[in-house]
Amino acid sequence: MTTLRDVAREAGVSVATASRAINGLGNVTAPTRAAVMAAVKKLNFVPHSGARSLTRRKTDTVGVILPDLFGEFFSEIIRGIDLVAHESEMHLLLGNMHGSTHETAAAIAAMRGRVDGLLVMPPDLKPELLADYLDPALPTVLLNYDAGSLDLPFVAVDNYHGAYTMTEALLARGARQIVHIAGPKHNRDARDRQRGFTDAMAKIGGVLTPAILPGDFSEKSGAQAARLLVQGQLPADAVFAANDQMAVGLIAGLAEAGKSVPGDIMVAGFDDIPLARHLNPSLSTMQVHIDRLGSTAMMLLLRMLRGETLGAANATILTPELIARGTTAGEAAATVAGGARL
Amino acid sequence: MTTLRDVAREAGVSVATASRAINGLGNVTAPTRAAVMAAVKKLNFVPHSGARSLTRRKTDTVGVILPDLFGEFFSEIIRGIDLVAHESEMHLLLGNMHGSTHETAAAIAAMRGRVDGLLVMPPDLKPELLADYLDPALPTVLLNYDAGSLDLPFVAVDNYHGAYTMTEALLARGARQIVHIAGPKHNRDARDRQRGFTDAMAKIGGVLTPAILPGDFSEKSGAQAARLLVQGQLPADAVFAANDQMAVGLIAGLAEAGKSVPGDIMVAGFDDIPLARHLNPSLSTMQVHIDRLGSTAMMLLLRMLRGETLGAANATILTPELIARGTTAGEAAATVAGGARL
DNA sequence: TGGAGCCTTGTAACCGGTTACTCCATTCAA
DNA sequence: TTGAATGGAGTAACCGGTTACAAGGCTCCA
Numbered sequence: 001m002t003t004l005r006d007v008a009r010e011a012g013v014s015v016a017t018a019s020r021a022i023n024g025l026g027n028v029t030a031p032t033r034a035a036v037m038a039a040v041k042k043l044n045f046v047p048h049s050g051a052r053s054l055t056r057r058k059t060d061t062v063g064v065i066l067p068d069l070f071g072e073f074f075s076e077i078i079r080g081i082d083l084v085a086h087e088s089e090m091h092l093l094l095g096n097m098h099g100s101t102h103e104t105a106a107a108i109a110a111m112r113g114r115v116d117g118l119l120v121m122p123p124d125l126k127p128e129l130l131a132d133y134l135d136p137a138l139p140t141v142l143l144n145y146d147a148g149s150l151d152l153p154f155v156a157v158d159n160y161h162g163a164y165t166m167t168e169a170l171l172a173r174g175a176r177q178i179v180h181i182a183g184p185k186h187n188r189d190a191r192d193r194q195r196g197f198t199d200a201m202a203k204i205g206g207v208l209t210p211a212i213l214p215g216d217f218s219e220k221s222g223a224q225a226a227r228l229l230v231q232g233q234l235p236a237d238a239v240f241a242a243n244d245q246m247a248v249g250l251i252a253g254l255a256e257a258g259k260s261v262p263g264d265i266m267v268a269g270f271d272d273i274p275l276a277r278h279l280n281p282s283l284s285t286m287q288v289h290i291d292r293l294g295s296t297a298m299m300l301l302l303r304m305l306r307g308e309t310l311g312a313a314n315a316t317i318l319t320p321e322l323i324a325r326g327t328t329a330g331e332a333a334a335t336v337a338g339g340a341r342l
Numbered sequence: 343m344t345t346l347r348d349v350a351r352e353a354g355v356s357v358a359t360a361s362r363a364i365n366g367l368g369n370v371t372a373p374t375r376a377a378v379m380a381a382v383k384k385l386n387f388v389p390h391s392g393a394r395s396l397t398r399r400k401t402d403t404v405g406v407i408l409p410d411l412f413g414e415f416f417s418e419i420i421r422g423i424d425l426v427a428h429e430s431e432m433h434l435l436l437g438n439m440h441g442s443t444h445e446t447a448a449a450i451a452a453m454r455g456r457v458d459g460l461l462v463m464p465p466d467l468k469p470e471l472l473a474d475y476l477d478p479a480l481p482t483v484l485l486n487y488d489a490g491s492l493d494l495p496f497v498a499v500d501n502y503h504g505a506y507t508m509t510e511a512l513l514a515r516g517a518r519q520i521v522h523i524a525g526p527k528h529n530r531d532a533r534d535r536q537r538g539f540t541d542a543m544a545k546i547g548g549v550l551t552p553a554i555l556p557g558d559f560s561e562k563s564g565a566q567a568a569r570l571l572v573q574g575q576l577p578a579d580a581v582f583a584a585n586d587q588m589a590v591g592l593i594a595g596l597a598e599a600g601k602s603v604p605g606d607i608m609v610a611g612f613d614d615i616p617l618a619r620h621l622n623p624s625l626s627t628m629q630v631h632i633d634r635l636g637s638t639a640m641m642l643l644l645r646m647l648r649g650e651t652l653g654a655a656n657a658t659i660l661t662p663e664l665i666a667r668g669t670t671a672g673e674a675a676a677t678v679a680g681g682a683r684l
Numbered sequence: 685t686g687g688a689g690c691c692t693t694g695t696a697a698c699c700g701g702t703t704a705c706t707c708c709a710t711t712c713a714a
Numbered sequence: 715t716t717g718a719a720t721g722g723a724g725t726a727a728c729c730g731g732t733t734a735c736a737a738g739g740c741t742c743c744a
Contacts, residue, residue: 001479003700014724019702027722046477048455050396051700054729059392061435061456075417082438091452092436093403096424110433113390113730114403135388137343248620278590280622345730356694361732369692393730396699455700 002043010039022047062301063115065095065107066143067123072273073290077143080294081119088302090116101125108133117301119143119294124186139304141297144189146315153304153314155297159189159270162286162320163196166240166268169284169322171205175238175266178205181215181225181250183242190217193242193270211236215246222246226253236265238328244269244276244285251279251327267327270320281326288320344385352381364389404643405457407437407449408485409465414615415632419485422636423461430644432458443467447475454480459643461485461636466528481646483639486531488657495646495656497639501531501612504628504662505538508582508610511626511664513547517580517608520547523557523567523592525584532559535584535612553578557588564588568595578607580670586611586618586627593621593669609669612662623668630662 008018013032021028021036028036039045053059064081066074078092085092093115095107104122111118112135121143122130131150134140142154170178180197183190194212201210213228215221222241226249229236241247247269251261261267261281269276272287296316304310350360355374363370363378370378381387395401406423408416420434427434435457437449446464453460454477463485464472473492476482484496512520522539525532536554543552555570557563564583568591571578583589589611593603603609603623611618614629638658646652 004702005700015701016703016725017723020723023702025703029722032722046451046454048700049452050392050401050455051729052455052702054392054396054700054731055702057729072414072417075414075420078417078420078436082436086438086440091456094420094424094434094436096428098428109388110391112388113392113394114433275617275620278617279620346732347730357731358695358733359693362693365732371692374692390730393699394732396701396730397732399699 002045003048004045006043007036007039007045010043011035059091059114059116060089061091061093061115062298063093063095063108063111063118065097065104065111065118065120065122067097067099067121073271076290077121077294080291080296081298082294083291084295084298084302090302097122101129104130105133108135112138117141117305119297119301121145123188139301141301141304141310143293143297146188147312151311153300153310153312155293155300155316155318157189157288157293158317158319159192160196160199162270162288163193163240163242164200165196165320165322166270166284166286167197167200168204169324170238170240170266170268170328171200173238173266173328176205176207177211177236178207178238178240179211179213179229179234179236181213181222181239181241181246183215183217183246185214187217190242197240215242217243217245219245219249219252222249222251223253224249226250226257230254230257230259238266238268240268240270242270244271244273244283247283247285247327248275248279251283262327262329272323276323277325279327281329284325284328285323286320287323289318292318344387345390346387348385349378349381349387352385353377401433401456401458402431403433403435403457404640405435405437405450405453405460407439407446407453407460407462407464409439409441409463415613418632419463419636422633422638423640424636425633426637426640426644432644439464443471446472450475450477459483459647461639461643463487465530466526481643483643483646483652485635485639488530489654493653495642495652495654497635497642497658497660499531499630499635500659500661501534502538502541504612504630505535505582505584506542507538507662507664508612508626508628509539509542510546511666512580512582512608512610512670513542515580515608515670518547518549519553519578520549520580520582521553521555521571521576521578523555523564523581523583523588525557525559525588527556529559532584539582557584559585559587561587561591561594564591564593565595566591568592568599572596572599572601580608580610582610584612586613586615586625589625589627589669590617590621593625604669604671614665618665619667621669623671626667626670627665628662629665631660634660 004015004018008015011018018036021033062085082092095111097104097107104125117139119141122145127147127149140152142152144156145154146156147154180194182194198210201207211234213225215225239250241250247267251267254261259265269283269285272285276283276285300310300314346357346360350357353360360378363375404427424434437453439446439449446467459481461483464487469489469491482494484494486498487496488498489496522536524536540552543549553576555567557567581592583592589609593609596603601607611625611627614627618625618627642652642656
């Protein structure tokens with residue numbers, strides 16, 4: 001493993017000169033620079049980024065701390081982040097809290113000295129705890145987390161209004177007995193979506209206590225909900241699942257029970273995962289540009305790294321868009337909407 | 343930003359003692375350790391991992407260099423890697439070559455001094471070039487790349503036999519005029535799959551020059567192939583797409599043209615993306631456990647980091663498994679297979 | 685009481701770069 | 715010819731930790 005010292009010796013110059021030549025700092029004569037570059041080639045020298053970032057106090061890396069790396073949702077976020085980071089020649093250091101609150105502290109601490117800034121998505125962490133973990137000196141942007149009290153910039157999805165809009169749309173299509181399949185209890189997204197649903201049901205539908213079935217965002221829990229619905233003979237003309245994944249499970253469950261969608265019952269989801277438009281009938285949902293969650297956050301972080309001081313006031317709220325497809329359409333529409341056909 | 347020096351001063355000890363106390367090195371008396379820990383708490387000290395890794399010559403990080411971060415395929419790989427890395431308390435540094443051969447060199451070089459080992463997936467890079475870029479002193483495992491000549495361990499999918507098996511299955515179901523939709527020309531996976539197809543057609547089907555349509559692994563190119571097939575009136579009783587993505591596009595295209603699957607024509611893919619089993623009819627395909635690609639590679643790398651010397655002989659070949667679903671089934675089977683039903 | 689041996693702690697070098705500061709050799713104007 | 719200005723190159727401190735080695739204090743035994 002060759003070091004700058006080796007290169008300097010080989011070229012017959014000092015380490016300072018070698019460093020300057022390699023970094024193109026100008027105050028080096030052409031012959032000297034040539035000699036250094038020749039030594040670099042000969043010894044196959046590659047600068048040690050670790051050492052460099054120690055003195056420069058810059059790592060050209062951002063830490064990304066996500067609750068999990070599972071599924072399309074997170075890969076889309078990472079893709080969005082990478083898209084922007086790559087343009088600025090920044091690297092991504094992945095930290096994973098694997099769902100454990102305790103590991104979050106460790107993950108954040110491990111980033112010290114390795115990154116210039118942090119993108120953190122702490123779905124079910126209390127703001128006070130988070131404040132304890134974070135280093136105020138390290139530029140940080142939160143993902144999908146409203147941290148108003150911490151005065152940190154964040155990027156979030158307007159889950160509340162998204163759910164409200166979808167419920168409104170279902171009501172507009174004539175549904176009256178809409179059942180909601182909720183997400184995990186402690187999950188903010190899930191709670192906001194549920195709130196949007198109940199509020200819309202109350203204000204527009206005039207239903208004060210709509211039916212809500214438990215779920216955990218998994219396909220399986222969607223299928224489970226279908227069973228509850230059918231066997232429990234819960235009256236329903238539409239089901240609004242808190243995410244697409246559950247809607248997929250739900251539809252499969254309903255099909256098994258011989259219920260037709262949207263004939264007997266309409267179904268709607270949330271997220272617009274790629275699968276949504278390939279189902280048959282295709283799934284109506286609220287489209288969230290997940291990658292933008294990542295790229296927007298990364299852009300905010302870049303501004304902070306450039307010296308700007310950003311706070312909660314710079315938060316960006318992404319509004320999901322209603323995508324009406326087959327599962328909420330009339331009979332005719334259902335058969336032509338996307339995907340394969342029998 | 344507090345340093346170890348600050349902690350030492352606060353606790354009234356030397357930096358060496360502070361360091362030993364913090365790292366639990368034993369030869370520190372209980373009162374001294376307590377004093378140091380109190381100072382750590384008081385000053386909110388978090389060790390600077392960058393500096394630490396410089397002296398330790400260990401970063402507890404592995405570099406992951408992928409051609410792109412797009413899509414399920416890569417997110418699954420990363421998830422597999424993370425699963426194993428997390429157990430060993432290793433971090434993941436993402437480098438992205440964004441498809442450009444030139445950037446590959448830069449991405450690898452940037453890893454020097456930041457990682458203890460490398461996982462690289464260089465789909466269309468010549469071995470000689472790759473050898474130039476890689477640092478022989480840095481433990482490296484290749485993903486989905488047979489680098490026999492470089493004597494590096496690698497993990498790959500047996501694309502050839504996978505394609506052979508699928509073709510065999512289609513022939514067994516009575517297909518005679520099977521058309522293959524190929525992947526990108528320079529892509530190794532694509533070429534191996536095509537070879538498996540043509541060999542099976544020759545050896546089992548007795549067809550020496552089967553029809554092959556161009557594709558690029560995208561859904562769009564699958565739809566394009568459907569158009570060529572239908573409008574060009576190419577005789578075909580089955581289509582074997584080089585990946586599921588194209589199969590999805592193909593099926594949509596065939597549906598548009600009024601062809602029924604599998605009634606008029608059978609369809610098969612490769613990869614078993616999650617979408618595959620949700621299509622209606624569900625897609626027959628070769629299942630590849632993509633996450634295992636990542637986790638297996640990471641396990642090999644860990645062994646190298648522990649001091650073992652591994653080479654091409656330690657390569658692991660993952661064999662894909664045939665998943666027969668609706669798109670290659672008889673009429674009856676097609677209607678009950680997974681997904682929703684009209 | 686003196687010395688061997690053990691344990692705790694401190695001093696300082698080191699990891700591999702960057703860069704402030706200094707020195708020295710030109711060049712050019714007076 | 716002399717002195718100032720210019721700029722190329724070297725010395726050494728520094729980033730923030732770790733750790734080899736040395737030093738000092740203690741116990742224990744002869």
